[in-house]
Amino acid sequence: MTHLELFFIINKKAGSGNGEQAADVVLKWLVEHHISYQAKITNYQGHAIELTQQLKQTHLKPWSDSDTTKKFPLLVVIGGDGTLHEVVNALGDETDIPVGYIPSGSGNDFARGVQLTRDPIEALQQILSVKQPQPFTVVHYLEQIKQEEGLFTNNLGIGLDANIVATANASKSKKNLNRYHLGSLSYLLAAMHVMFKQKGFPILVEVNGETKSFNQAYLCTTTNHPYFGGGLAIAPNASPKEACMELIIVERINLFKIIHLAFLLLRQKHLNSKHVHHYKSSQIRIVSTTPQFGQADGEVISPRAFDISFSVRERLFWL
Numbered sequence: 001m002t003h004l005e006l007f008f009i010i011n012k013k014a015g016s017g018n019g020e021q022a023a024d025v026v027l028k029w030l031v032e033h034h035i036s037y038q039a040k041i042t043n044y045q046g047h048a049i050e051l052t053q054q055l056k057q058t059h060l061k062p063w064s065d066s067d068t069t070k071k072f073p074l075l076v077v078i079g080g081d082g083t084l085h086e087v088v089n090a091l092g093d094e095t096d097i098p099v100g101y102i103p104s105g106s107g108n109d110f111a112r113g114v115q116l117t118r119d120p121i122e123a124l125q126q127i128l129s130v131k132q133p134q135p136f137t138v139v140h141y142l143e144q145i146k147q148e149e150g151l152f153t154n155n156l157g158i159g160l161d162a163n164i165v166a167t168a169n170a171s172k173s174k175k176n177l178n179r180y181h182l183g184s185l186s187y188l189l190a191a192m193h194v195m196f197k198q199k200g201f202p203i204l205v206e207v208n209g210e211t212k213s214f215n216q217a218y219l220c221t222t223t224n225h226p227y228f229g230g231g232l233a234i235a236p237n238a239s240p241k242e243a244c245m246e247l248i249i250v251e252r253i254n255l256f257k258i259i260h261l262a263f264l265l266l267r268q269k270h271l272n273s274k275h276v277h278h279y280k281s282s283q284i285r286i287v288s289t290t291p292q293f294g295q296a297d298g299e300v301i302s303p304r305a306f307d308i309s310f311s312v313r314e315r316l317f318w319l
């Protein structure tokens, strides 16, 4: 018996097939323990948005409407950061509808950021034992030029990190590596390629009442928790439990210095570099006038200019 009515959204393709493996063990465990559930499988990019919107119409409800005499309908995502991103955005302002999560992507940065186990059965048992959701910070973004808005759970980057994700997704090697469950290696290959190709670009930043301009930005990432790129601690002190986000700007420097900085990043010492600028705030605006790739939670935004304002929101997760 459980106090929850479970609705799963499953991306079997996440993590080069990890999603399918995780779903198999989780659903088998539930059957063995006589716990009923409903499961919906995503068939294409964006499908998790549609499935969440359907469930919102029919079953899901805000935690404030929970009734102790009835099972609470809980949406649980099995997939990676991109699938979670779609679900959180489909729920939008309804941040009081909790989301459970069983991470099974390749990067799993959100799971790292909220210190959630990456063992599917442990994550499931945690969901079943929890009695109420807990709030975490997510970040709202509004891009003024194209009038687009959304939420991210991890980070939104303009420049290098976005270029790496776009290059990896476009590469033929990703498909081949995915066949051998080595999808993450395609990001490393793309990083080595793009690190040298990414040019500096001008940005303007408004943060904590000050306006700052950078002529040669290289990486410009706003983040909700420490990790990006599958466990790299770009903002080691960021916390999704605090009502603020962090902005990291790295300037374009020569190749030797970039390589040195990459080693500092691996040792979480990069914030000491004079080429790395670090801000913490609950509101940030970034203007980037030359077309650059963007990425939100690992989902690519094709090259464009950005005038983007960030603010923090509280959202409930069932973790």
Ligand SMILES: Nc1ncnc2c1ncn2[C@@H]1O[C@H](COP(=O)(O)OP(=O)(O)OP(=O)(O)O)[C@@H](O)[C@H]1O
Pocket: 011, 012, 013, 014, 015, 016, 042, 043, 044, 045, 046, 047, 048, 079, 080, 081, 082, 083, 084, 086, 104, 105, 106, 107, 108, 109, 297, 298, 299
């Ligand atoms: N059946 C499907 N076929 C192809 N793509 C899908 C399918 N279902 C979902 N997707 C898309 O797959 C993309 C990647 O999913 P997700 O981010 O969950 O996995 P991942 O990239 O392996 O994990 P992470 O982001 O944690 O590294 C998302 O954009 C999602 O919309």
